[in-house]
Amino acid sequence: MSNKLVLIDGNSIIYRAFFALPLLNNDKGVYTNAVFGFTTMLLRILEDEKPTHMLVAFDAGKTTFRHKTYKEYKGGRQKTPPELSEQFPLLKELLDSFDIPHYQLDQYEADDIIGTLAKNGNDDKWDVTVISGDKDLLQLVSDKVTVKLTKKGISDVEAYTPVFLKEKMEIDPEQVIELKALMGDSSDNIPGVPGVGQKTAIKLLKQYNTLDGVYENLDEVSGKKLKEKLTDHKEDAYMSRELVTINTDSPIEIGLKDLSYVGYQSNKVSMVFKDLGFQSLLSKLNGEEDESDEPQEAIQDINYEIVDKVTKDLFTGNEAVVVEMVNDNYHQAAIEGFGIANETHAYFIPTEIALQSEEFRSWATDPSQEKYLFDAKGALVALLNHEDIHLKGITFDMLLASYLLNPSENHHDIPAISHRLGKKNVLFDEEVYGKGAKLKVPEQDKLAEHVARKARVLYDVKPKMVSSLKSNELFELYQELEMPLALILGDVEHTGVKVDIERLEQTRIELKERLDEIEASVYELAGEKFNLNSPKQLGPILFEKLKLPVIKKTKTGYSTAADVLEQLQDEHEIIPKLLLYRQLGKLQSTYIEGLLKVVNKDTMKIHTRYNQALAQTGRLSSVEPNLQNIPIRLEEGRKIRQAFIPSQKDWIMFAADYSQIELRVLAHIAEDEKLIEAFRNDLDIHTQTAMDVFHVNADEVTSTMRRHAKAVNFGIVYGISDYGLSQSLGITRKEAKKFIDRYLESYPGVKTYMNTSIQDAKHQGYVTTLMNRRRYLPEITSRNFNQRSFAERTAMNTPIQGSAADIIKKAMIDLYEKLKDENLQARILLQVHDELILEAPKEELEKLKEIVPDIMEHTVSLNAPLKVDYEFGDSWFDAK
Numbered sequence: 052m053s054n055k056l057v058l059i060d061g062n063s064i065i066y067r068a069f070f071a072l073p074l075l076n077n078d079k080g081v082y083t084n085a086v087f088g089f090t091t092m093l094l095r096i097l098e099d100e101k102p103t104h105m106l107v108a109f110d111a112g113k114t115t116f117r118h119k120t121y122k123e124y125k126g127g128r129q130k131t132p133p134e135l136s137e138q139f140p141l142l143k144e145l146l147d148s149f150d151i152p153h154y155q156l157d158q159y160e161a162d163d164i165i166g167t168l169a170k171n172g173n174d175d176k177w178d179v180t181v182i183s184g185d186k187d188l189l190q191l192v193s194d195k196v197t198v199k200l201t202k203k204g205i206s207d208v209e210a211y212t213p214v215f216l217k218e219k220m221e222i223d224p225e226q227v228i229e230l231k232a233l234m235g236d237s238s239d240n241i242p243g244v245p246g247v248g249q250k251t252a253i254k255l256l257k258q259y260n261t262l263d264g265v266y267e268n269l270d271e272v273s274g275k276k277l278k279e280k281l282t283d284h285k286e287d288a289y290m291s292r293e294l295v296t297i298n299t300d301s302p303i304e305i306g307l308k309d310l311s312y313v314g315y316q317s318n319k320v321s322m323v324f325k326d327l328g329f330q331s332l333l334s335k336l337n338g339e340e341d342e343s344d345e346p347q348e349a350i351q352d353i354n355y356e357i358v359d360k361v362t363k364d365l366f367t368g369n370e371a372v373v374v375e376m377v378n379d380n381y382h383q384a385a386i387e388g389f390g391i392a393n394e395t396h397a398y399f400i401p402t403e404i405a406l407q408s409e410e411f412r413s414w415a416t417d418p419s420q421e422k423y424l425f426d427a428k429g430a431l432v433a434l435l436n437h438e439d440i441h442l443k444g445i446t447f448d449m450l451l452a453s454y455l456l457n458p459s460e461n462h463h464d465i466p467a468i469s470h471r472l473g474k475k476n477v478l479f480d481e482e483v484y485g486k487g488a489k490l491k492v493p494e495q496d497k498l499a500e501h502v503a504r505k506a507r508v509l510y511d512v513k514p515k516m517v518s519s520l521k522s523n524e525l526f527e528l529y530q531e532l533e534m535p536l537a538l539i540l541g542d543v544e545h546t547g548v549k550v551d552i553e554r555l556e557q558t559r560i561e562l563k564e565r566l567d568e569i570e571a572s573v574y575e576l577a578g579e580k581f582n583l584n585s586p587k588q589l590g591p592i593l594f595e596k597l598k599l600p601v602i603k604k605t606k607t608g609y610s611t612a613a614d615v616l617e618q619l620q621d622e623h624e625i626i627p628k629l630l631l632y633r634q635l636g637k638l639q640s641t642y643i644e645g646l647l648k649v650v651n652k653d654t655m656k657i658h659t660r661y662n663q664a665l666a667q668t669g670r671l672s673s674v675e676p677n678l679q680n681i682p683i684r685l686e687e688g689r690k691i692r693q694a695f696i697p698s699q700k701d702w703i704m705f706a707a708d709y710s711q712i713e714l715r716v717l718a719h720i721a722e723d724e725k726l727i728e729a730f731r732n733d734l735d736i737h738t739q740t741a742m743d744v745f746h747v748n749a750d751e752v753t754s755t756m757r758r759h760a761k762a763v764n765f766g767i768v769y770g771i772s773d774y775g776l777s778q779s780l781g782i783t784r785k786e787a788k789k790f791i792d793r794y795l796e797s798y799p800g801v802k803t804y805m806n807t808s809i810q811d812a813k814h815q816g817y818v819t820t821l822m823n824r825r826r827y828l829p830e831i832t833s834r835n836f837n838q839r840s841f842a843e844r845t846a847m848n849t850p851i852q853g854s855a856a857d858i859i860k861k862a863m864i865d866l867y868e869k870l871k872d873e874n875l876q877a878r879i880l881l882q883v884h885d886e887l888i889l890e891a892p893k894e895e896l897e898k899l900k901e902i903v904p905d906i907m908e909h910t911v912s913l914n915a916p917l918k919v920d921y922e923f924g925d926s927w928f929d930a931k
Contacts, residue, residue, distance in 0.1 A: 057102040060183030077328030104310040108161035132774030137841040166297035190227040207604035232292035355397040355503035361408040371510035374430040381429040390506030399499035423447040431541035454664035547656030554694040669856035695927035706930040707921040708886035718915035723800025730915035737761040743797040770844035812846035820853035
């Protein structure tokens with residue numbers, strides 16, 4: 052089999068991916084758009100090229116041997132956006148998971164590494180493919196070396212062979228250097244000969260072949276001005292030739308034999324994909340996940356009994372309890388059995404034995420009988436849903452304890468937690484249930500051992516975890532906030548929110564009519580009918596028939612992705628209609644159809660699940676369905692909320708939300724007097740910021756000034772950079788930097804906070820919220836600039852976001868208790884970011900107007916006072 056070497060210009064491709072895709076980040080707040088784009092291209096490269104040898108080359112730093120020749124080489128380049136810098140270590144981690152070698156060499160560029168290896172491959176008669184966006188690499192083209200250049204974005208490439216290069220640019224590979232010497236390269240600050248562009252340079256090379264040939268025949272060159280420029284800038288031209296010449300004999304410490312590539316293990320790659328949030332790419336991995344080669348420790352025997360009758364003597368009053376379900380959605384999953392462990396015994400109680408037993412029910416509902424669980428909320432809801440058993444006496448939740456102790460970990464199941472604590476005697480679920488399509492309930496003996504084993508581990512690790520919570524000063528947060536909240540969320544989830552099916556169906560009909568109208572309008576503008584959802588049919592309409600400028604091409608034709616259409620909005624009236632059609636189509640399929648599928652037909656309610664152990668900031672997320680994410684920018688999206696109604700006649704929906712809570716937390720933590728004063732005086736904070744930054748009076752603040760002020764106000768909370776702000780506002784990076792600098796001058800307390808938060812994180816290794824939630828930042832002292840930059844940004848924004856999340860959690864607990872104390876029927880239905888949604892009888896409305904804002908505003912005391920706005924109505928829509 053012939054050797055196929057693929058060499059990828061890492062810096063070039065990740066840069067192109069970054070600027071081709073909108074800023075994306077995963078659930079940890081890490082920017083991932085550049086790595087996502089690179090990975091998409093990488094998977095296609097592996098499929099198309101089928102390399103036997105491979106390397107991704109990177110630049111080692113800003114200074115190279117070329118700077119000795121010309122100090123201004125690559126001068127004037129804008130600083131790499133931190134949102135991109137932070138992604139380089141992620142990319143290298145991803146390449147490691149693919150087992151793809153990567154390399155960089157001090158004082159040399161990726162081009163030189165690629166050039167050296169391409170020459171070696173060419174000399175050995177290997178097939179070599181180079182992938183980059185840099186035309187300098189065209190000098191490597193030969194009969195054995197093909198250079199594939201990205202055009203627009205990263206999906207569209209052109210393969211340069213000697214024949215194609217001649218057709219395309221009218222030069223041979225060896226003339227690429229001469230061409231660059233004459234025309235220069237502004238992107239690398241290579242001077243060339245001023246006034247000589249590509250057209251003129253090619254004309255000269257067609258006549259005289261090389262740079263030497265041009266200067267040897269200078270007298271023959273036509274055009275007085277051209278001759279003068281060539282004469283005056285001869286040194287620049289020769290220096291430029293030296294700068295653009297790739298060193299194909301670089302002192303690299305790797306050879307072709309080191310680049311062998313035999314493919315990747317899906318299980319290794321999928322773990323990184325899941326961590327990065329690349330769910331859409333998981334399906335593109337080859338085949339089944341490979342089994343790990345790591346030897347498994349022998350699983351210790353466990354003494355347990357399968358119970359055929361529940362008696363009082365099974366329980367000591369301090370039990371670990373495992374409520375076993377096949378899948379995570381405890382609203383729907385059947386209970387397969389119960390694992391019970393105490394100081395002396397472990398038991399497995401089959402579901403039918405437990406739920407038909409009065410002794411079990413009595414023990415389960417007795418608050419004096421202490422119970423340790425994994426995911427108390429899930430167990431609570433499952434028992435309420437299935438048998439109306441209200442599980443009480445829960446004093447420990449392994450899931451929440453693990454989450455607080457290890458917020459950066461992705462896996463908080465019992466096997467993963469026990470492994471972290473040095474206990475490896477737990478079966479993994481797939482060993483019992485199988486995995487994927489093979490998932491099934493096992494035989495009782497196998498199930499019993501598995502569940503009893505989990506209960507035993509849960510009982511054994513509880514003291515150690517409690518001790519860790521206390522030693523890390525997290526026990527109060529666990530006991531006073533997360534544990535009570537879990538039980539309240541269980542009640543909220545079990546209660547559910549009622550849905551007006553007829554209203555949803557009506558909204559579906561209205562949306563369908565609206566989609567039909569837009570479709571007809573698009574047909575009229577296009578002059579023909581076609582499938583609006585088919586890129587293959589839409590592309591030719593837009594770019595051939597309507598002659599719109601081509602932004603990006605794909606392997607199969609024209610790209611009609613959202614980012615492409617957004618760039619074309621002003622080119623033709625068909626584009627805004629297509630964008631609206633897609634938005635409404637998503638509303639129809641994801642939200643209308645999606646919500647209708649999950650309505651409980653018995654209760655006519657939707658029961659979401661709140662993930663309490665996911666975000667490192669402490670925020671709750673809603674899943675199956677996600678009720679925190681119903682789009683409200685479009686009127687049609689807002690109308691979906693009309694279907695969420697009170698569960699009883701003559702009741703109302705009541706919505707209360709915090710006003711600018713994160714900015715108030717920032718003002719408090721930063722102790723910035725200007726910000727604090729603005730909030731104390733109940734000023735419009737964005738107008739006030741515009742006044743401070745632009746040095747104008749309130750009546751001189753324009754809508755643009757306020758919009759810019761709002762962007763930087765919220766951007767500061769998330770550690771925004773000049774690049775991020777420039778993208779958000781559509782201004783230059785220079786303007787954005789000036790705006791951020793002015794902001795920090797106006798609010799010196801914020802600037803001090805940003806610096807001290809980083810220093811504190813370096814000293815402690817973590818940052819904390821107002822309620823002492825920790826986020827560990829081991830990368831804060833990293834010698835790697837990119838990893839350190841991300842950690843610094845996180846150190847600044849986590850205390851703000853995390854404190855805001857803690858505050859609304861505490862407000863839920865306080866409000867829940869107050870409603871009970873006041874003996875009100877009103878109840879919490881939903882938490883949507885900074886907002887709480889309740890339902891209540893109309894006669895309790897006046898009481899709610901008094902209680903809800905008072906509780907929420909005084910749940911904690913801040914120097915910048917909390918403010919709550921509330922509304923009410925016959926539906927969630929009316930209450931907003």
